[in-house]
Amino acid sequence: MSVLNVYESKVDTGGKFWPVVHDATIFSLVLMHVIAVGIFGLKKLPWASSLTIPLPILTLIFNSYCQRRFLPIFKGYPAECLINKDRLDRTDPTISSFYEQLVTAYQDPSMKSVRYSEASGSVQSLLHRNNDH
Incomplete structure (x- = not known):
């Protein structure tokens, strides 16, 4: 019955x-190799220990190959997926109203215009010190 209850991931x-x-996985493999070298050294198996030493080096070389070959694929979405998302966003009325509200949702106080009036009283310099306290 679990075949009938398949849900699309949100x-x-x-x-x-x-x-x-x-x-x-690469970290675990390198750690396992180092532990194996240590165990073989404690068991006084020099051949096994010396044959295990190249394994972490080969694992790190494999890791660098995978990083160069496959990591760029995971950095971004394919263009087809982005185009489909843009088309869905264009037809969704809730998203367009969200973008309209987003423009005025937060206005940084430093970006607001400030109006000074000369009739408001005396103007003091920013470097003026108040020695009353």
Whole structure:
């Protein structure tokens, strides 16, 4: 009956999580190799220990290859997906009203215009010190 209850995921990372999984796997492999070298050294197995030493180096070379080859794929969405999202956004009325409200949602106080009037009283210099307190 679980075939009938299939839901479409509302949250999609677009594959952004896979580089994290890859890095964790490479770290675990290198750590396992270092531990294996240590265990073989404690068991007084010099051949096994010396044959295990190239493994972390080969793992790091494989990691650099994967970073160069596959990481750019995970950095951005494909153009087809972005075009489809833009088309959906264009037809969705809630998003267009959201963008209209977003323009005035936050106005930085430093960006507001300030009007000074000379009739408001005496004008003091910014460098003036008040020694009354």
